[in-house]
Structure formats: structure tokens, C-alpha cells
Amino acid sequence: MAEPAPPPLSPxxxxxxxxxxxxPEVGGPGQxxxxxxxxxxxxxxxxxxxxxxxxxxAGVGTIGIVDDDTVSLSNLQRQVIHRTASIGMAKxxxxxxxxxxxxxxxxxxxxxxxxxxxxxxxxxxxxDLIIDGSDNFDTRYLAADTALAxxxxxxxxxxxxxxxxxxxxxxxxxxxxxxPHPNFRDLFPEPPPAGLxxxxxxxxxxxxLTGVIGTLQAMEAIKLITGIGEPLVGRLLxxxxxxxxxxxxxxxxxPAA
Numbered sequence: 001m002a003e004p005a006p007p008p009l010s011p012x013x014x015x016x017x018x019x020x021x022x023x024p025e026v027g028g029p030g031q032x033x034x035x036x037x038x039x040x041x042x043x044x045x046x047x048x049x050x051x052x053x054x055x056x057x058a059g060v061g062t063i064g065i066v067d068d069d070t071v072s073l074s075n076l077q078r079q080v081i082h083r084t085a086s087i088g089m090a091k092x093x094x095x096x097x098x099x100x101x102x103x104x105x106x107x108x109x110x111x112x113x114x115x116x117x118x119x120x121x122x123x124x125x126x127x128d129l130i131i132d133g134s135d136n137f138d139t140r141y142l143a144a145d146t147a148l149a150x151x152x153x154x155x156x157x158x159x160x161x162x163x164x165x166x167x168x169x170x171x172x173x174x175x176x177x178x179x180p181h182p183n184f185r186d187l188f189p190e191p192p193p194a195g196l197x198x199x200x201x202x203x204x205x206x207x208x209l210t211g212v213i214g215t216l217q218a219m220e221a222i223k224l225i226t227g228i229g230e231p232l233v234g235r236l237l238x239x240x241x242x243x244x245x246x247x248x249x250x251x252x253x254x255p256a257a
Contacts, residue, residue, distance in 0.1 A: 007035055007061075013105060017059050030226035031059060035105075037225045040064040040127040042115055042143050044091040046210030047133030047157055047217065049081035054218035056099040056106045060225070063099065064109040064127060067091045078207030115139050120146040129224060131217055132156040137191035144169065144184035155220045156184065157213045161203050162241045164213035168220050168232040175234060182234055182253040189254075209241050 009017070009031060020026045020034075037060050041048050044067040055063055071079075071086045071094050079091075086094035092110035099108050111123060115134070124130055124146050132143040132154060140156065147154040148171050157166035170181045216237065223229040236249045 025228045034059045035061040038062040038127045039129045041131045042066045043133035044095045046078040047214040049079045050211050050214030051218045056103045062107045065092045066111040068114040078210045130154045155217050157217045164239045167236045186254045187251050
């Protein structure tokens with residue numbers, strides 16, 4: 001069965017997205033793909049904030065947000081989609097208000113809950129692409145395992161004190177050498193023992209760092225949706241903020257046991 005044609009762009013949208021449309025790699029067809037896309041963002045915090053903002057600005061038609069937290073004063077150093085007046089508000093609602101002020105063409109679906117074993121498959125199944133901006137290993141592995149199970153592409157990222165990383169997981173297809181694409185557990189087979197890696201609250205994090213990694217996640221999402229460029233499949237992008245250095249590590253699917 002053929003997929004439905006992407007919705008037409010209104011005159012307002014043609015003007016709003018003019019800098020996209022003039023790009024030969026994107027053009028009108030690419031912008032229509034963005035408008036038709038349904039993207040789920042896990043976490044409306046340090047990584048999720050720039051992801052949500054840039055996807056909304058880019059014209060992604062439907063953005064789902066999964067988060068069960070409320071905005072606190074200490075969030076505002078890095079979670080730039082929220083405002084001082086939003087303190088105490090659910091992060092999903094705060095993010096929805098910011099998106100509406102930025103681009104009223106975007107539909108925000110609020111999932112004011114924590115991703116868990118009971119709801120993961122039903123939440124992810126309604127979307128074309130998952131972006132994981134969570135801040136804990138349980139959620140990160142659950143998102144990766146579930147995206148693989150329901151066969152939805154995943155953009156996943158993480159940050160430390162002064163460093164960050166991201167990669168793209170495609171659940172189907174093969175690379176240029178005919179090998180199946182690797183999954184998240186081929187890169188990180190198991191989460192580290194509890195307590196080994198301190199949280200941002202314990203170790204600290206530079207706010208602008210989350211902006212760098214979150215914006216890169218948004219860029220990977222736009223590439224996947226529009227079909228341009230070379231996504232970070234089988235490649236882990238590493239960023240050292242203090243050294244102002246990017247490195248790329250390649251990884252492959254682990255051999256069958």
C-alpha cells in the first residue's frame with residue numbers, strides 16, 4: 001500500500017521555511033517530509049530542550065514528549081526551552097508552550113509519564129523516529145531495546161561533565177559491505193554498575209554542552225527524515241568540550257554467540 005502524500009505547505013510555511021526550501025538537498029519535498037514526520041523525544045531536559053526547539057523550528061509536524069518531571073530552578077542553567085515563570089510546571093506543558101510560541105504549526109503530544117516496561121512499546125509505536133535525551137541508563141537501554149523491537153530508528157545521545165556523544169541506530173537494513181546495522185548493545189552491551197557513573201546532579205555539567213549534543217541530535221533527525229547526508233549509523237561521535245575536539249569511533253554488529 002502506497003504511503004499517503006505529504007501534506008502541502010501553506011503560503012505561511014513556504015515563507016517560514018524558505019531557508020530550507022532553497023537548499024537543493026531539502027527543497028519543498030524535504031520540507032513536506034518534515035511536516036509529515038512524527039518524532040518522539042524522550043526527556044525534555046538538557047538534551048531534549050534543544051532537540052525539541054530545533055525540530056519545532058524546522059517544521060516537524062508532530063513532536064511527542066515523554067517526561068514525568070516538573071521544571072525546577074536548577075534546570076534553567078541548561079534546559080533552555082523552559083522559563084523562570086515555568087518553575088513548578090510539568091516539563092511537557094512548559095515545552096509545549098514554548099513550541100507553540102515558536103511555531104504554531106507543530107502539534108505537541110504530551111506524554112507526562114516516565115518511560116517504563118509497561119508503556120514503552122505503546123508509546124514508541126505511534127512514531128516514525130525516536131530521539132533519546134534521557135539522563136539515566138535504565139531509560140536509555142529501555143528506549144534502545146524497544147526501538148529495536150518495534151523497528152523504529154533511534155538517535156541517542158549522552159553527556160558527561162565536559163564531554164558528550166551520540167549515535168544513530170537503524171533497526172533494519174545493511175551497511176555498504178552487506179553487514180546488518182549494529183544496535184545499541186553492540187556498542188554498549190550492558191549498563192555500568194549502579195553508582196559507577198555519577199549523575200549530572202552529582203558531578204555537574206556545563207549547560208552549553210547539552211546544547212551542542214542536543215543540536216547534533218536534532219541535525220541527525222532532520223537528515224533521517226529528509227533522507228539527506230550520511231547519518232551516524234555504526235559511528236559514535238565523541239565531543240571533548242575542553243579540548244574543542246570531535247572524534248568518531250566506528251563500531252559493528254557483534255558476532256552471533
